[in-house]
Amino acid sequence: MSGRKPRSVANPLESAITTPSERILKECHSLYVDSDNGLVKIANSLGVRLLPPRKKIVVMIMGNHSAGKSSFINWYVEEHIQKTGVAIETQGFTFITSGRKRESLTGNATLHLYPHFRPLLEFKGALDYLSAEISTSKQKKFSLVTFIDTPGLVDGDMIYPFDVNSAITWLGQQSDLIFVFFDPMGQALCKRTLNIVERLSDTCGDKLLFYLSKADEAGKETDRQRVMMQIVQELCRRPGLNKCGFEMPTIYIPNPQKPSRCVNQIDGVCQTIEKAINQAVQKTLNQLEKDCDLISASISSRLEKDKSDVSYNKSVRLYSLLYGAMGIFLPLLFIFSFIVNTFVKEHLEELIGEGLAKILSNLTVIVLYLWEWIPEDGQVVVVILFMASCYLLLFLAKHFSRQRNKTLSKKEKRSLAEYNEYIQDIVKTKKGKLYEWYLQQCAAEYDL
Structure with missing residues (x-):
């Protein structure tokens, strides 16, 4: 066992007294580092560094x-x-x-x-x-x-x-x-x-x-x-x-x-330190207000961006469906027109009914007319170009389907709303009470 004497301390731990400034700074610090709803954690989830x-x-x-x-x-x-x-x-x-x-x-x-x-x-x-x-x-x-x-x-x-x-x-x-x-x-x-x-x-x-x-x-x-x-x-x-x-x-x-x-003038040094502490308390409370506003603005911006992304995704989805439908419908119509043309009109009417047969005949007439209008030696080239166009339409449909932005889930939206409610109702309210309490302490101390 060492013979070294234990160090003396200025006062025992039990006599520690928490001052108003100390309490305010500690409570503000806890609002930032709380493991569940700390401002640092909330800000990190929004891509903001606090x-x-x-x-x-x-x-x-x-x-x-x-x-x-x-x-x-x-x-x-x-x-x-x-x-x-x-x-x-x-x-x-x-x-x-x-x-x-x-x-x-x-x-x-x-x-x-x-x-x-x-x-x-x-x-x-x-x-x-x-x-x-x-x-x-x-x-x-x-x-x-x-x-x-x-x-x-x-x-x-x-x-x-x-x-x-x-x-x-x-x-x-x-x-x-x-x-x-x-x-x-x-x-x-x-x-x-x-x-x-x-x-x-x-x-x-x-x-x-x-x-x-x-x-x-x-x-x-x-x-x-x-x-x-x-x-x-x-x-x-x-x-x-x-x-x-x-x-x-x-x-x-x-x-x-x-x-x-x-x-x-050594007492003046102590007063300078005390003044810096008071300024630190005020700066901390003011910074807490600014950080709350920053988080709230980030949440609003995230929700606005999500609305914009949802609208954008709807437009992209519409383009994807349109190009995809055209890429599939046109070659099917081309093939179907030649198949329908092989049927005798009376047999077709007996098979699908007179009204539907008439509609199909009108569609196929247009396709067959355009086909007959093309010279025989150029029909192969036209078929190749037609199939290439249909492939391009399908490629565009796939391209637009991949252009959708990631949107917030219902759970994420609910979390953002809860964060914003926590900031406005809990943190800002507490900040206001701390500031009011700090000013009351100052008034009591200086008889203002």
Whole structure:
């Protein structure tokens, strides 16, 4: 038995409290992934691809090594999850999220937990430096947040085991927020960090937020201002980063034993995360409405197409029957005309009756007249052409019979109608109630 001490957790599982936002996101997610009537399953049956919404927002934290990224995560979660120190402790990507049990996951298990991050496999070597830490903490808004702790960035001879610049850029594009921590102790102007920030600004400029971390260690206020000016000047020198002004709040981990006069805006970081969660709830509810409309429109389109296909099949069937009847009737009429002509009129009338005999005589007269009109040396050619024409008619009949489009069965039509009824009566109704409940919670919280 190992003598290793069990990890401490911020709070036991039994004390977990489901917040309104957490409940809404989970219920919306369940509407998508339900095994019987999930929106993803319904959409797939219609040839439409839907992605279930995330139950949490993703916050990526990047910066030079020892910039305080792991320390901030530990402070937010109120549990010592990530190693901290001056050395480059974080050499890979670590996903920190809340769950039912304290657990550590390796690369493959991490991608099973986060399947939408599987494209990380395209970065050779990254899988071996991918992990996840699951905590039972429910502090602050952690139950609705997944943090991504990125490798500490340095310049010089440091060799990373994978393309760290491209991997961080890709993860930033998948994140809801990107926190860039600048260390005031000498590594703030790390070129690798600035290069990645410049790349991210092209596609994720609205997600980027800059912070001067460990601000209490920067010395006097004049020293902090000088460091911030140097960082801002360096950022502004980059063509992709000089489009607008920068806000760079000063933050540090509060320590009652080491009071500091430096303004600490770390609570503002928490408010930023909470704001992103609220926006995620609204986006999820709005996307649910759009996806319901998309499915309903697809069902209506499928039913309209089926009506068009049924009408088309009727026309095709008519052409097939017409050409087939002509292909069979004409050669039979040709042969029958010569057979009838061999009978004496009186014998034919006695055999089938006077009225029917008269009708047959009129038909055969036309055929025989046309036959006698053809020269004898050309009759063989005409017969060949006639038979070829009859074969062409039969070929056209067969061709049109194969042109019919596949139509919906009664069972499929009933299923589509049930899906549409489920979308309108169940999903949209639930979405409306969730939105109303969310707004009521906001009004209660802010006394609106």
